[in-house]
């Protein structure tokens with residue numbers, strides 16, 4: 001299920017060396033993962049039937065542009081609006097003409113994108129306003145693929161996850177052996193635990209978790225062995 005095609009680009013062209021991997025494919029659908037920004041954030045591109053969906057563009061890299069070449073990008077989604085997940089919004093929206101969607105409770109963070117970057121000494125361009133908001137129960141589509149939207153606040157106030165068939169794109173809610181931090185503005189620890197319990201741990205054990213930082217995992221592995229979630 002997990003393909004590890006890692007493509008190193010010419011190291012002379014960019015610093016740091018960016019790479020991406022095809023993390024999932026089924027039928028015509030492909031999910032590509034790109035490590036971005038000094039925060040090593042995972043941006044995902046889901047391609048299906050000539051369309052591409054971009055999730056959490058922390059920045060715009062040549063690899064990202066190559067991956068969407070020849071595909072129609074209708075939508076850019078931010079799982080949440082920390083700077084490492086939306087820093088590339090302005091540039092990618094300008095290039096693709098796509099609509100931007102996120103949860104309305106992330107608007108404060110989105111509007112403070114440059115200030116967030118300044119806290120960490122990383123410059124980010126301001127993001128355009130979202131074209132529309134998404135909430136629990138909505139769907140997001142690309143080609144013939146449809147994701148269900150679930151609200152999973154706690155790491156940030158309006159964090160959403162995208163549930164696909166057998167996998168979930170989960171932003172910074174749940175990591176392999178860890179959970180999202182809750183010490184940033186809008187974070188809430190007990191809310192995060194509640195979100196994981198009710199929005200992620202209700203998925204089947206074999207569900208693959210594609211998260212915002214680090215390697216993918218599965219719901220079953222985290223249910224059994226995540227030290228932050230024992231007994232929840």
Ligand SMILES: [Zn+2]
Pocket residue numbers: 080082155172
């Ligand atoms: Zn975050």
Ligand SMILES: [Zn+2]
Pocket residue numbers: 039041082084085172212213
């Ligand atoms: Zn992050």
